[in-house]
Amino acid sequence: MFIDDAAVLADLASGAAFLGSGGGGDPYYSLLLAEAALARCGRFELVSLADVADDALLAPCGWIGAPTVSVEKLPNGKEAVSGLRRLEEIMGKPIDAVLPIEIGGGNGLAPFIAAAELGIPVIDCDGMGRAFPESQMAIFNIRGISACPSVLTAADGSLSVIETGDNLTHERIARALAVSLGGIAHMVEYPLTGAEAKAHAVPGSVSAAIAVGRAVREARAGGADPFAALGKALEATGLYPHCLTLFDGKIVDLERETRGGFSVGTVTIDGFADSGRMEIEFQNENLVATRDGKVLAMVPDIITVMDRDTADTITTEKLKYGQRVKVIAAAAPDILRDDHALSFVGPRAFGMGYDFAPVEALNETETA
Known part of the structure; x- marks a missing residue:
């Protein structure tokens, strides 16, 4: 599949x-860079995971740091290419294709910019099926693949190669480097073969994101309900089988700070028609949503705050007092919901004192 239309990039x-469940970074700047790359290079190639050679060298990549910083600290546009070129030197062979380390937010677009410059395809898959705040939460770590060698680059031209014995240490080193470089940096990590990607990556997530974006856009253009279209599109992907509206209200309080390379805080939403109060805790991504103290959704299921009139996603760094919003939840891919995966990405991995419960079990399932 070739992408030669800017409208597809917008989708x-x-x-x-x-x-992204509120994280991954607002995609606005990544979209601008991708549109510029499209104008320069003509088109992007998106390849099905099933069509990748088993011995191909694939490079997941994306940004690490606090999304609040990315709003003000712009990239120079060369971070990804310089990181990928250094990885090729380390591996002693050319990279055959790239993929998003996470499909969420701006990181879903990041590989396209690098792929255009290198003349290689993007693989229709990713390493998380959504966005998570920490590198070791990638499915590749969950399945035992090393994040190293990895290459971290920044807007000032800095380049660091990371080699560690375990992926949690890798995350801590990379996070500290990103903080020291201004709060955000680009990282190429988890180099893997085509065979390993076929065994472990989340397949079809890039095309799923395109389908979801297209459904919302077409519904708005046709005067239909974009939230209903969103739910149908998610179900049709096969990756996100449940979607429902958790809450409808206005943001009345917001506590947010940048700490340790993350954007952390709580947003409070008062419901319309005396429907109660919702609180959402976030660490880059939205982690848990409660209404009047009752948990309605939790990580790894997706919790997204959206403008109730336009159905535009509001990422955590864009949350503001007075916004009128709907909170939409979607089931995470099954690959993230088994007991082993939950030990890395479930609520207890974030210090919460309870076990994971699926969003469809916590609520009466209905289409958003």
Whole structure:
């Protein structure tokens, strides 16, 4: 599949923003860079995971740091290419294709910019099926693949190669480097073969994001309900089988700070028609949503705050007092919901004192 239409990139940005569960970075700047790359290079190639050679060298990549910083600290546009070129030197062979380390937010678009410059395809898959705040939460770590060698680059031209014995240490080193470089940096990590990607990556997530974004856009253009279209599109992907509206209200309080390379805080939403109060805790991504103290959704399921009139996703760094919003939840891919995966990405991995319960079990399932 070739992408030669800027409208498809916009759909990808919209869908990836939703799948980011509030994180992954606002896709606006990534979309601008991708549109510029499209104008320069003509088209992008998106390849099905099933069509990748088993011995191909694939490079997941994306940004690490606090999304609040990315709003003000712009990239120079060369970070990804310089990181990928150094990885090729380390591996002693050319990279055959790239993929998003996470499909969420701006990171869903990041590989396209690098792929255009290198003349290689993007693989229709990712390493998380959504966005998570920490590198070791990738499915590749969950399945035992090393993040190293990895290459971290920044807007000032800095380049660091990371080699560690375990992926948690890798995350801590990379996070500290990103903080020291201004709060955000680009990282190429988890180099893997085509065979390993076929065994472990989340397949079809890029095309799923495009389909979700397209459904919302077409519904708005046709005067239909974009939230209903969103739910149908998510179900049709096969990756996100449940979607429902958790809450409808206005943001009345927001506590947010940048700490340790993350954007952390709580947003409070008062419901319309005396429907109670919702609180959402976030660490880059939205982690848990409660209404009047009752948990309605939790990580790894997707919790996304959206403008109630336009159905535009509001990422955590864009949350503001007075916004009128709907909170939409979607089931995470099954690959993230088994007991082993939950030990890395479930609520207890974030210090919460309870076990994971699926969003469809916590609520009466209905289409958003």
